[in-house]
Amino acid sequence: MSILEEEMLAVFDENHLKIGEQSRDIIHRQGLWHETFHCWIVHLEEGIPYLYFQQRSNVKKDFPNLFDITAAGHLLAHESVNDGIREVEEELGLTISMEELQPIGMIKDTILQGEFIDNEFAHTLLLIAEKFNIAFHLQKDEVSGIFTSPLSEVVRLYDKKVDRISLQCITSYNKEVSQIGVTLKDFVPHGIRYMKEVLNSIQEKGEEI
Template identity: 65%
Template sequence: MEQEYLSIFDEKHQKVGKNTRSFIHKHGLWHETFHCWFVYIENGVPYLYFQQRSKVKEDFPGLFDITAAGHILANETVNDGIREVKEELGINMSMEELQSIGIIKDSILQEGFMDNEFAHTFIYITENKHLPFHLQEEEVSGIFSSPLAEVARLYDKKVAHISLQCIHSKNDDLIAINATLKDFVPHGTGYINTVLMSAIRIK
């Protein structure tokens, strides 16, 4: 399998070189990613969409995460990141349909895993609940949603769990999942707060 090369940055987002994805994660080096959050609006109420990561994923299998996301390779631009939406979700869209909420620092630091990202983060607003999802099975096992306000209450620890409604899954009988914070990929608090506040402002 061909190695993926990513650009390496310092903490001020200045490019300082490149190396393989595995080397960068092993040493906790800063790199760039593309994040796209889907927000569905129903009767003025915004719902945030999460992907459930495939159970065969090496990192955080089965946990809930950004609707679509991926690394920006060393030879790519930020706009090339839109491919992740098509690859993971089967949804065709252009960058013009997305709203940028900026570059957000996001760190996930655990034993044996150091992921330091400059996340180019976007929001896609839709009023179509029945988007034509076609999931990349080795990456994504389902799409789930919750009212944005409930997600915020969970991360503020005002509630211990929330209900995630199943939007699309191979399991036709699955209606909803009761989720706690442990069921989500542990993105940095600053990152999550920025996403939630930005989604509230642009809804």
């Protein structure tokens, strides 16, 4: 997400009541609650849902090279959830509308790494894509590649029934990569509760289609 540290985000208490505004840098240092936009992309292939992950660029300040939500970013203090749709176009080069997204819900998500404390009210949405090989146009300083795996395999990984799964490369700046084995340490450490709620919701929506 191309947002400068000086730009202001709304600050909330744990009940999602707005209590002020602060810079993103201070929010992450103090662990203040704020809002984000998360868009997960899934494709159904012969009834099997495949989940797409972005690989964060190696120049990112936070979590370089790790696999993450297909597209996501912070909402600025003056923005609504609908404004978050820009993240999909900025990071992935996809032009879509909010009407194409299915809401999963607003989910609390906490990411901890040293002095970095990311407490998010994540407005989480799902895009069910018609094509497997989506025409992504990646923003190089944000995203280095897009990878996918059957949703069932991702669920098994987060349930710790397996230690490793394979991700298939859809597009990447590393032209030599076609498939890669990954463990949980290769993913941005979103809260397990957040991930399980997202994965369960995607499973349920996939079964409805």
